[in-house]
Amino acid sequence: MYQVLARKYRPRNFNELVGQNHVSRALTSALDRGRLHHAYLFTGTRGVGKTTIARILAKCLNCETGVTSTPCEVCATCKAVNEGRFIDLIEIDAASRTKVEDTRELLDNVPYAPTQGRFKVYLIDEVHMLSTHSFNALLKTLEEPPEHVKFLFATTDPQKLPITVISRCLQFTLRPLAVDEITHHLTNILNKEEIQSEQDAIWQIAESAQGSLRDALSLTDQAIAYGQGAIHHQDVKEMLGLIDRTIIYDLILAIHQNQRERVSQLLLQFRQQALDVSLVLDQFISTLHELAMLQYLPDLSLKYSAEINQKIMTLSQLVSAQDLQLYYQIACKGRAELQLAVTQEQGFEMTVLRLLAFRPIQVNEVVVSQQQVFQQIESNVVIENSSSLNSAPLNREAVQALPVQEVQLQDSSSFDPDLEELEEQLAQQSVADPEPSSDDYLDEEVENSNDQFTNVQNENIQHLEQSENEQIVADVQSVTVNSETQQIQQVVQVEAAEPSLTLFGGEISPQPVVQDQTQDVFFLAPESDREIADSSVAVENTVQKHAQTVQQDHSQLESTQTQVTTTHAVQSSHHQTPQEILSLQPQILEGEWTVDKWEYWFRNSSLSPAVQELAQHGLMIGTINGQSTFQTSKQYENLLNQTQHDLEASLKQQWSSTVFNVQYGEVETITPFMMQRERKVRAFDRASEMLHQEPIVKSLMEAFDGQLENIQLK
Numbered sequence: 001m002y003q004v005l006a007r008k009y010r011p012r013n014f015n016e017l018v019g020q021n022h023v024s025r026a027l028t029s030a031l032d033r034g035r036l037h038h039a040y041l042f043t044g045t046r047g048v049g050k051t052t053i054a055r056i057l058a059k060c061l062n063c064e065t066g067v068t069s070t071p072c073e074v075c076a077t078c079k080a081v082n083e084g085r086f087i088d089l090i091e092i093d094a095a096s097r098t099k100v101e102d103t104r105e106l107l108d109n110v111p112y113a114p115t116q117g118r119f120k121v122y123l124i125d126e127v128h129m130l131s132t133h134s135f136n137a138l139l140k141t142l143e144e145p146p147e148h149v150k151f152l153f154a155t156t157d158p159q160k161l162p163i164t165v166i167s168r169c170l171q172f173t174l175r176p177l178a179v180d181e182i183t184h185h186l187t188n189i190l191n192k193e194e195i196q197s198e199q200d201a202i203w204q205i206a207e208s209a210q211g212s213l214r215d216a217l218s219l220t221d222q223a224i225a226y227g228q229g230a231i232h233h234q235d236v237k238e239m240l241g242l243i244d245r246t247i248i249y250d251l252i253l254a255i256h257q258n259q260r261e262r263v264s265q266l267l268l269q270f271r272q273q274a275l276d277v278s279l280v281l282d283q284f285i286s287t288l289h290e291l292a293m294l295q296y297l298p299d300l301s302l303k304y305s306a307e308i309n310q311k312i313m314t315l316s317q318l319v320s321a322q323d324l325q326l327y328y329q330i331a332c333k334g335r336a337e338l339q340l341a342v343t344q345e346q347g348f349e350m351t352v353l354r355l356l357a358f359r360p361i362q363v364n365e366v367v368v369s370q371q372q373v374f375q376q377i378e379s380n381v382v383i384e385n386s387s388s389l390n391s392a393p394l395n396r397e398a399v400q401a402l403p404v405q406e407v408q409l410q411d412s413s414s415f416d417p418d419l420e421e422l423e424e425q426l427a428q429q430s431v432a433d434p435e436p437s438s439d440d441y442l443d444e445e446v447e448n449s450n451d452q453f454t455n456v457q458n459e460n461i462q463h464l465e466q467s468e469n470e471q472i473v474a475d476v477q478s479v480t481v482n483s484e485t486q487q488i489q490q491v492v493q494v495e496a497a498e499p500s501l502t503l504f505g506g507e508i509s510p511q512p513v514v515q516d517q518t519q520d521v522f523f524l525a526p527e528s529d530r531e532i533a534d535s536s537v538a539v540e541n542t543v544q545k546h547a548q549t550v551q552q553d554h555s556q557l558e559s560t561q562t563q564v565t566t567t568h569a570v571q572s573s574h575h576q577t578p579q580e581i582l583s584l585q586p587q588i589l590e591g592e593w594t595v596d597k598w599e600y601w602f603r604n605s606s607l608s609p610a611v612q613e614l615a616q617h618g619l620m621i622g623t624i625n626g627q628s629t630f631q632t633s634k635q636y637e638n639l640l641n642q643t644q645h646d647l648e649a650s651l652k653q654q655w656s657s658t659v660f661n662v663q664y665g666e667v668e669t670i671t672p673f674m675m676q677r678e679r680k681v682r683a684f685d686r687a688s689e690m691l692h693q694e695p696i697v698k699s700l701m702e703a704f705d706g707q708l709e710n711i712q713l714k
Helices: 021-033 050-062 076-083 100-108 132-143 179-193 199-208 213-226 233-240 245-256 260-273 277-296 306-318 321-336 344-357 370-384 396-400 417-429 441-466 469-496 527-552 554-574 578-582 595-603 609-615 634-654 672-693 695-704
Strands: 039-043 089-093 120-125 149-155 170-173 619-622 627-632 659-664
Touching (some): 021 050, 039 050, 050 089, 050 120, 100 132, 179 199, 199 213, 199 233, 245 321, 260 344, 277 306, 277 344, 595 609, 595 619, 634 659, 672 695
Parallel strands (some): 039 149, 627 659
């Protein structure tokens, strides 16, 4: 008569046990040394060997050769236990005997000596099903049973057991078996049974068993019947209703590359095959987890075929870590909401569409609203048509009809063809985020203005040195007007993006122009930018004055150049950005320790934030790569005792000859903490000053009689 594989190949001793080495090691040692407990509790999921280990333990206790960890398997007791007819092994199904009367009947027989064996063993399976009264009736006997009685409990839900029962037992938690352990065991069994099989099919069965060896053997029996005496990979997939892993990889790649046609083809394929979309989504999430792990553990071993392994490695290199994290979050959210959808297919397809619709913003990308795009196009049109006073206003309806949702500065293939020119202009002008921080966007214009002023001066002086006296005047005027035109065009573009121009839905008219006698037209600056316009006129007058001076006396050129350089240095210092204020000046880490060297070193070291926080409240004195003493207040002694080793190790790692000491006392000189606090105050004041000088902010404050509040440095 045929016997199923799960029963035929049940382990009969600890050597045949698959996995659970931590349990077999403890029990073997206890049996060999005679240190036996009176109650054992085996917990774990289904099919991992709880009842099997209990039977092996009962056989070891009653073997006729004596208490041993290696039963003989030939004596009458061993054979009776293997065949399930040993009279002193009382197996009880707690699920069917939950009443207290059943427990009392069991306990009535406990005082009697064993009939055939050395010990009377009570094996209670699914013990958590017993009632509260049954547990209470069992407690006293469980704590102090007769010497000839052993209790073996097995359960899949130990949380339901009273703590009073658990405390009276030795508890062993059996873990789910690894996929490779199950695969190896199944391969050995199929070789003994002389059944043809494919390795990918065995791996798929082991993975579907989810750590249960009994489930794996049952699926193997089913696969043999389905494959008519053989196990094939395709048959296993059809039997289990699984999908090909390559389809999942193709779906992830299509989503990442925004290939909408390919995604639609895969969704239609899922519909035609009538696959269980919950399993598809589970496989999708598992694959994302596998890809994320491969990025951080590239040497992680893969147990699939060569083709699948190659696809996994390629995908892990193509998809970035932040994309994987977003995909994983969206997929898990969609999995949780799958039961809330009208149909599971609908929930799955909406999850895939959500994966297509959202992705992280890259470093070189900004989100541009439709209104910002409209204003940018209008300002560009006004500048390009500056030679005509009667340029027609831009068609607002035509611009608003453009399907603009996001502007990507990296991949031009995602642009609408009508907006390719706009992409180049945005990339050149560095369009700012709609909510800029106080210390990045506003610095850009100030620095650009200073750099442009310096470039104009240097370029004009170079022309003065290379040309004749009469030709010098013409060249200087030409360069000056062209440079001033570019600068004022930039001012017009900034003004065109101000909300006040389109706040009430009014049309934007072209800016007035002034015709110069010698050059092309340029725009007058708006009233809010009058300071920039005045500085532009001053630049032109200064250059013209230099030209006339060169015509009179060319020897004054060197002093003029020195004066321009000095003026630029003063302006650079005056217009220092908050980032520059907060940044540390590079230090040469040699010689004696100073507060600047100490702060520069520990803030750029690999020390943990906690150690750096402590380091900023002290001062290092002595010699770098020599006798170094850390001075700090007495109140930090307890904290320093915990982190002193890390600080000393980091110093010696960089300077091997360092002799580190600690000195407690009041630090009389300034500390890095005080210096950082002072830098933050100056950076905040500078950010506030730059905000108040910003033309857009000034115009808004004047228009609405407003004021700036809650300025923050991020």
